[in-house]
């Protein structure tokens with residue numbers, strides 16, 4: 478079958494099978510194909526979100542982790558990592574600062590750090606929600622039991638980010654130690670969905686050993702899960718990992734995949750990630766122009782920024798939150814979009830037909 482016919486059918490039906498996704502990715506450098514997919518992605522993005530870009534204030538509150546993911550700079554066996562934990566008060570202080578800068582979503586992300594018991598997470602979520610009831614709280618603290626997720630949800634957490642990392646079993650094994658499992662990670666995502674969270678999955682583009690077929694599998698998994706948010710960004714090597722000498726993920730491929738995901742789930746919340754901004758100085762702007770509609774600047778205290786060191790040369794580790802906010806605002810304005818002070822929930826409409834959708 479002709480690649481353009483496949484692309485048009487994708488646009489019509491919002492889905493393809495694994496081999497067709499692989500074919501699409503294989504042909505991503507075909508200019509005509511690229512513009513068919515990207516133009517449709519931008520059209521859908523505008524249909525749902527207009528020129529709005531939502532911001533999430535990211536608070537990286539601990540870099541201590543009990544896991545040992547081979548690609549990650551803060552994995553437990555990296556003895557060079559300079560470890561830190563933020564107190565509950567420090568976390569709340571970040572939210573206060575963020576609120577004053579116009580953030581209406583706070584993302585608490587960290588390593589899987591057992592120091593923060595369920596009781597503490599519940600307390601933190603409750604205090605943020607009590608102080609800022611109009612804001613959304615997103616957690617991104619890894620794999621927990623159904624019961625723990627339930628407690629956080631009852632405390633008021635609205636969203637949860639848990640990238641699946643790779644949907645292929647064999648590839649998963651090359652990136653993670655024996656004690657971790659893909660099936661558990663996927664189960665966590667289904668549990669989170671069942672508990673009524675807005676759920677984010679995702680993967681790294683160009684992680685070591687990743688094939689076109691693996692990415693096709695990732696897309697099939699997203700198609701099945703139908704997450705509210707999808708986080709993808711290029712893999713970037715960290716010098717203290719076994720992948721220190723691997724190549725970074727490809728910018729063009731990441732941009733193409735952002736567009737594909739926007740077409741697949743038209744109203745998805747899709748960040749232009751910090752990793753994308755790290756491999757290309759205008760990566761985040763390019764991400765927005767490819768169909769992304771979210772940016773996640775850092776609200777963590779500058780002292781900690783460098784220490785949340787997932788990969789080498791991470792950007793925005795030196796500036797205060799206010800400077801980051803200003804810088805991003807200028808970047809987003811320069812490409813004809815605007816940052817808004819809104820919670821930025823997913824626009825649930827169940828349709829992507831233009832005539833049935835009105836932007837408010």
Ligand code: SAH
Nearest residue numbers: 548549587588589619640711712713787788
């Ligand atoms: N502990 C949490 C948060 C992980 S950090 C959890 O397990 O979900 C957030 C994301 O950073 C990860 O999901 C991973 O996809 C990404 N990441 C980690 N190491 C990276 C690297 N070397 N390059 C690019 N992205 C990386």
